[in-house]
Amino acid sequence: MSEYIEHDRNAISVGIVEKKYFTFADPPGEMVLESGAGLGPITLAYETYGSLNADKSNVVLIPHALSGDSHVAGYYQPEDKNPGWWDNMVGPGKGIDTDKYFVVCSNIIGSCMGSTGPNSINPKTGLPYALDFPVVTIGDMVQAQKALMDHLGIEKILSVVGGSIGGMQVLEWCVRYPEMVVSAIPLATTTRHSALAIAFNEVARQAIMADPKWNNGNYYSGPKPDLGLAVARMIGHITYLSDKSMRLKFGRRLQDKSDFSFNFDADFQVESYLRYQGRKFVDRFDANSFLYITKAADYYDLEKQHGNGSSVEAFSRTKARFLVVSFTSDWLYPTYQSRDMVKAMKKNGLDVSFCEIEADWGHDAFLIPNERLTTMIRGFLERVSHANE
Amino acid sequence: MSEYIEHDRNAISVGIVEKKYFTFADPPGEMVLESGAGLGPITLAYETYGSLNADKSNVVLIPHALSGDSHVAGYYQPEDKNPGWWDNMVGPGKGIDTDKYFVVCSNIIGSCMGSTGPNSINPKTGLPYALDFPVVTIGDMVQAQKALMDHLGIEKILSVVGGSIGGMQVLEWCVRYPEMVVSAIPLATTTRHSALAIAFNEVARQAIMADPKWNNGNYYSGPKPDLGLAVARMIGHITYLSDKSMRLKFGRRLQDKSDFSFNFDADFQVESYLRYQGRKFVDRFDANSFLYITKAADYYDLEKQHGNGSSVEAFSRTKARFLVVSFTSDWLYPTYQSRDMVKAMKKNGLDVSFCEIEADWGHDAFLIPNERLTTMIRGFLERVSHANE
Numbered sequence: 001m002s003e004y005i006e007h008d009r010n011a012i013s014v015g016i017v018e019k020k021y022f023t024f025a026d027p028p029g030e031m032v033l034e035s036g037a038g039l040g041p042i043t044l045a046y047e048t049y050g051s052l053n054a055d056k057s058n059v060v061l062i063p064h065a066l067s068g069d070s071h072v073a074g075y076y077q078p079e080d081k082n083p084g085w086w087d088n089m090v091g092p093g094k095g096i097d098t099d100k101y102f103v104v105c106s107n108i109i110g111s112c113m114g115s116t117g118p119n120s121i122n123p124k125t126g127l128p129y130a131l132d133f134p135v136v137t138i139g140d141m142v143q144a145q146k147a148l149m150d151h152l153g154i155e156k157i158l159s160v161v162g163g164s165i166g167g168m169q170v171l172e173w174c175v176r177y178p179e180m181v182v183s184a185i186p187l188a189t190t191t192r193h194s195a196l197a198i199a200f201n202e203v204a205r206q207a208i209m210a211d212p213k214w215n216n217g218n219y220y221s222g223p224k225p226d227l228g229l230a231v232a233r234m235i236g237h238i239t240y241l242s243d244k245s246m247r248l249k250f251g252r253r254l255q256d257k258s259d260f261s262f263n264f265d266a267d268f269q270v271e272s273y274l275r276y277q278g279r280k281f282v283d284r285f286d287a288n289s290f291l292y293i294t295k296a297a298d299y300y301d302l303e304k305q306h307g308n309g310s311s312v313e314a315f316s317r318t319k320a321r322f323l324v325v326s327f328t329s330d331w332l333y334p335t336y337q338s339r340d341m342v343k344a345m346k347k348n349g350l351d352v353s354f355c356e357i358e359a360d361w362g363h364d365a366f367l368i369p370n371e372r373l374t375t376m377i378r379g380f381l382e383r384v385s386h387a388n389e
Numbered sequence: 390m391s392e393y394i395e396h397d398r399n400a401i402s403v404g405i406v407e408k409k410y411f412t413f414a415d416p417p418g419e420m421v422l423e424s425g426a427g428l429g430p431i432t433l434a435y436e437t438y439g440s441l442n443a444d445k446s447n448v449v450l451i452p453h454a455l456s457g458d459s460h461v462a463g464y465y466q467p468e469d470k471n472p473g474w475w476d477n478m479v480g481p482g483k484g485i486d487t488d489k490y491f492v493v494c495s496n497i498i499g500s501c502m503g504s505t506g507p508n509s510i511n512p513k514t515g516l517p518y519a520l521d522f523p524v525v526t527i528g529d530m531v532q533a534q535k536a537l538m539d540h541l542g543i544e545k546i547l548s549v550v551g552g553s554i555g556g557m558q559v560l561e562w563c564v565r566y567p568e569m570v571v572s573a574i575p576l577a578t579t580t581r582h583s584a585l586a587i588a589f590n591e592v593a594r595q596a597i598m599a600d601p602k603w604n605n606g607n608y609y610s611g612p613k614p615d616l617g618l619a620v621a622r623m624i625g626h627i628t629y630l631s632d633k634s635m636r637l638k639f640g641r642r643l644q645d646k647s648d649f650s651f652n653f654d655a656d657f658q659v660e661s662y663l664r665y666q667g668r669k670f671v672d673r674f675d676a677n678s679f680l681y682i683t684k685a686a687d688y689y690d691l692e693k694q695h696g697n698g699s700s701v702e703a704f705s706r707t708k709a710r711f712l713v714v715s716f717t718s719d720w721l722y723p724t725y726q727s728r729d730m731v732k733a734m735k736k737n738g739l740d741v742s743f744c745e746i747e748a749d750w751g752h753d754a755f756l757i758p759n760e761r762l763t764t765m766i767r768g769f770l771e772r773v774s775h776a777n778e
Contacts, residue, residue, distance in 0.1 A: 035649075035651040037651070131653075134651070135649075135651040135652060135653075192641060193641070194632060194635070194636060194641075195632075195635035195636055195638070195639040195640055195641065195657070195659040196627070196630075196631075196632045196635045196636075198641070198657050198659050198660065199623075199627045199630075199635060199659050199660075199663055200627060202623075202655070202657075202659070202660040202663055202664075203620060203623040203624055203627065203663060205653065206619070206620050206623060206663075206664070206667070207596055207599075207620045209653070210596075210599075210600065210616035210617060210619070210620055211599065212601060227599035228599060230595070230599070231592060231595050231596045231599055231620065234588075234591075234592040234595060235592055235624060238585070238588045238589060238592065241585075242585075243583060243584075243585045243720070243723065246583070246584035246585045246588060247583060247584055247585075249584070250584040251584055252581060252582070252583075252584065252587075252690060252693075260424075260524075260688055262424040262426070262523070262524040263524060264520075264524075264594065264598070264680060264684065266591070267687075267688075268584070268587050268591075268687070270584045270587050270588050270591070271587065271588075271591040274588055274591055274592060274595075275591075275595070278595070291653060295653065298656075298657070299649055299656075301641060331632070331720070334632065
């Protein structure tokens with residue numbers, strides 16, 4: 001996603017940050033998952049930005065999306081080329097102002113960026129879990145984050161903020177731990193994955209599983225299913241963009257050519273771009289993690305899990321104030337899905353602001369610098385801070 | 390596509406039809422392709438329905454889309470389960486009435502349904518062409534169809550009718566052989582493939598080429614790249630549907646299960662459906678043909694090829710009357726692309742009717758029985774028949 005953004009290394013930033021680790025659920029005290037399986041020990045990689053105030057009332061928790069990690073802002077090393085994945089929003093004086101708020105972001109379980117996932121060592125075998133890793137849910141990810149909050153001594157969260165799969169975690173926090181969440185900002189997300197979204201995830205998974213190097217998940221000691229994972233990433237990448245953003249960014253421009261190649265090379269810039277995105281992704285992401293996290297997203301169904309099929313009932317115990325944001329060109333989680341959740345929140349008498357932002361960038365719009373989104377989040381956080389004083 | 394439709398074996402139909410073959414461009418008289426390469430001999434598989442009238446003024450030519458073939462209507466054998474791919478539109482008393490019109494449909498070159506394509510024998514080697522088959526274009530497909538028309542003694546075509554890649558051939562006919570085409574019905578199509586459409590095709594091709602069994606196209610004497618082709622088909626299949634059609638058809642319904650499996654089986658009906666579509670496709674389609682035909686679609690650019698970049702100029706030699714139809718939920722070739730071509734046609738003073746049909750079925754809507762589409766095509770053909778008398 002950062003490929004859209006020209007990073008100015010001298011821009012205001014939280015500066016150098018450190019990835020930390022917290023381990024819990026040591027056997028026999030395993031964490032019980034929604035599936036009924038147990039998982040432990042669990043390590044969460046996390047980062048914090050800004051300072052926790054005396055009454056611990058300034059916590060902003062940011063759950064991340066599919067390929068994200070705990071590194072939401074700043075740099076690990078002075079020489080790092082790119083900052084964290086939401087550096088345009090999180091930092092001193094920014095939309096989520098680290099001079100005011102204590103920001104926490106942890107890598108989700110099932111991922112491969114420092115938290116326990118399928119590429120972690122299974123203590124029972126001494127080998128990577130691979131497919132012995134249990135299928136985890138959005139609820140399980142949130143349950144693990146709750147353990148981290150307990151560890152940090154945090155009892156109230158001023159705001160949980162996140163987009164896409166991060167937005168699902170935001171909603172899950174509100175219904176699972178209603179006493180803890182003062183406010184919430186679900187961005188470009190849904191209370192339940194649509195058939196279209198499931199379909200794209202399933203095809204991406206099939207692309208990975210069709211790669212013989214995937215080897216039923218057992219590739220950690222041999223060659224990785226890079227080709228399958230690259231195709232999966234390319235599929236995902238298209239769904240994060242939009243017809244218009246692709247037309248503006250690429251159109252039918254050719255790549256380093258004056259005319260068609262009349263072979264199966266990449267003729268068009270959009271082809272080269274997707275191939276590059278696929279290649280780049282396999283260097284940093286684990287194919288099994290892609291399977292687990294997309295499955296968690298597909299399983300996500302707030303109504304089913306918390307409301308006996310009713311979104312109104314699902315939000316009935318929630319006390320949070322909400323800022324719900326969708327984007328006009330997001331066809332993965334279209335605005336009508338945000339409107340549906342807003343309706344259900346309002347039927348519960350909740351304090352909800354809703355905004356559909358006019359943006360061409362498709363689903364990824366929530367990650368792209370956007371003055372309107374920044375202003376809205378800043379204003380909402382100020383309002384809930386004051387109300388919370 | 391036919392999976393949407395319950396076929397009534399006793400319904401009115403053209404009945405039993407026969408696939409015929411026409412071979413031309415025998416060396417050294419090869420057909421010169423847009424790339425400059427030569428191809429020959431070329432065989433076209435084709436079918437005809439109804440009778441050619443005395444003055445040969447009742448010809449309707451139907452070019453087909455990506456996975457189609459010459460079998461547009463009727464049955465090869467009395468015991469066939471399913472009729473041709475557009476049986477709901479083509480037959481006695483139907484929208485394209487075989488009691489009135491002489492309908493011709495031929496399999497496109499590059500395909501694998503009887504016409505010359507990458508799985509045909511290369512006369513120079515005695516082996517299948519594989520990737521030695523030249524990259525063909527929509528223009529090349531139409532040039533080959535022109536040879537078939539000459540062979541059949543047809544000098545005027547009352548109407549060229551087709552959707553999607555078939556629609557591109559419709560447009561190409563109008564600008565390439567303007568004296569021959571009395572009218573044209575391009576459905577759910579575009580004058581140039583968008584970056585989004587190219588992106589989906591490219592990812593599908595990458596899925597095929599990532600399959601080691603693809604073997605750089607040389608798999609005709611060994612195992613086929615079935616897994617890669619199945620993923621490619623699944624990607625394509627999603628783009629033919631729509632968010633709404635998938636919601637109505639599948640929603641989040643589970644497949645033969647009362648709850649989640651918590652593994653990577655197909656939990657949801659939409660997953661089973663896509664896997665089934667993928668599996669079914671590999672039995673009837675050649676992976677290399679998928680590469681060639683999608684590449685032809687991506688290259689398609691009427692403006693560039695025939696108008697120096699201007700669609701107005703591209704249509705300037707055309708004399709056909711047009712019925713242009715788009716569908717509200719088609720996000721592969723959205724309505725704005727049809728509107729653009731209609732504008733360019735009108736700037737040339739052409740007789741154009743345009744209709745955007747409200748339909749939930751996405752791009753595939755042009756293939757689904759639709760009374761409004763049937764009525765419109767019937768009426769348009771009657772009008773141009775009378776004008777042509």
